Amino acid sequence: DQQVKQNSPSLSVQEGRISILNCDYTNSMFDYFLWYKKYPAEGPTFLISISSIKDKNEDGRFTVFLNKSAKHLSLHIVPSQPGDSAVYFCAASASSGAGSYQLTFGKGTKLSVIP
């Protein structure tokens, strides 16, 4: 049972245009969401996060939108740059009791920004 789904395995975007990466989740107990970026042969790096009490968080060219009713979040990159080409993972956390949490990742979306 995949609780965090990234239905697009890959996405190609022209340099300078907007990249929109989508993520759907099924567990209504998730209360914090994060995006990570991963280059080949490197570990994932944190990009941006959002709490379930917000619907938008912005950091420079990156904006994450959360639609709780639809259990959907998206990452917008504007403008897209060739250096943004990487695999993007959506992740969601929920309490598993006694102050501990579990983080669930999607399978990732490979973004290719074409110069």
Add this chain to the structure above:
Amino acid sequence: KAGVTQTPRYLIKTRGQQVTLSCSPISGHRSVSWYQQTPGQGLQFLFEYFSETQRNKGNFPGRFSGRQFSNSRSEMNVSTLELGDSALYLCASYLGSLGTGELFFGEGSRLTVL
């Protein structure tokens, strides 16, 4: 400051063998979690340690185990290796919990089981 260090970076084992992977967290980080990355499944949570105690465990068989030492360094062990254990094993360290903490990942240990 130094990042998360994982050793070895690459290793090849045969079915039935066992393997131990090591993770040195960022100085000051007391929380460590481990993930398995495969092409078909993305990143799957293995376990989490805080102050030498396992705080959480993912849905993996008992062949997968781990521990954390007093200096926060962590190891994970996989016994009786199977072909399906071939994967990139990632370790992350962080302050606080998986709830809202930003994770700092190492470069991973790529395990190939023949």
